[in-house]
Amino acid sequence: MLNLIAIDDNASALSTIEKYAAKVAWVNLIATFTSPLAALDFLGENTIDVVLVDVQMQDISGLDFIHIVKQKQGTTIPAFIIISAFNQYAIQGFDLNISDYLLKPFGFDRFLTALEKVRVNGHAGITPVSSPSNIGLFVRQNSKHLQINPTTILWVASNGHTVQIHTRLDTPLLVTETMTHMESVLQPYGFHRVHKRYLVNRSHIKEINSSSIMMEYRPEPIPIGKTYRSVIRQMSSNSI
CATH class of the missing domain: 2.40.50.1020 (LytTr DNA-binding domain)
Known part of the structure; x- marks a missing residue:
């Protein structure tokens, strides 16, 4: 089971993620946040496998959010999937070792592929499932x-x-x-x-x-x- 949270100041985007997550038996969407600061507080007290985060948000950007979590979390770091309507942040995202980059609007199949990648390859404390090393x-x-x-x-x-x-x-x-x-x-x-x-x-x-x-x-x-x-x-x- 993958435990995840989603952060986006767009309520419609969070609603789509909730709908998609409900279709996957091995995905557990713990919480959604419109404020990245509230999500930081939550991560300080809870262990999560995957964080889906938008880039352009109030208070702090999604890229800064990832950087802060990586500094504060120590050895237990969740996998990060960026969700954005803009592709210009992809390079910066992958430099932060994100697991995937979803361009809005993305469909259920793309959402599932991103989470399946984390489940198969493992990340931080996640134990990967058995799978060939090179998946086509x-x-x-x-x-x-x-x-x-x-x-x-x-x-x-x-x-x-x-x-x-x-x-x-x-x-x-x-x-x-x-x-x-x-x-x-x-x-x-x-x-x-x-x-x-x-x-x-x-x-x-x-x-x-x-x-x-x-x-x-x-x-x-x-x-x-x-x-x-x-x-x-x-x-x-x-x-x-």
């Missing part, structure tokens, strides 16, 4: 689902009504998923959206320029979209 992601290809190891993906490109998944193989894998879905499931593995048509694996970036990115195993540069330049600046300010 399932992607749709017409009427079937294919399993792929996310660590083998170099970049993902939108191609009209399909998405191309590029690995070291010469021929990319064509799947019938959306870029929004691919972004949400690959973010925990170090992927970043750099353009409306491109999602890149941070581990395979060779060089970041002012308007493009050079990737391993790709001779042509990948363009950086204007709306993603703030994310790129944050990425390049950290070691890659």
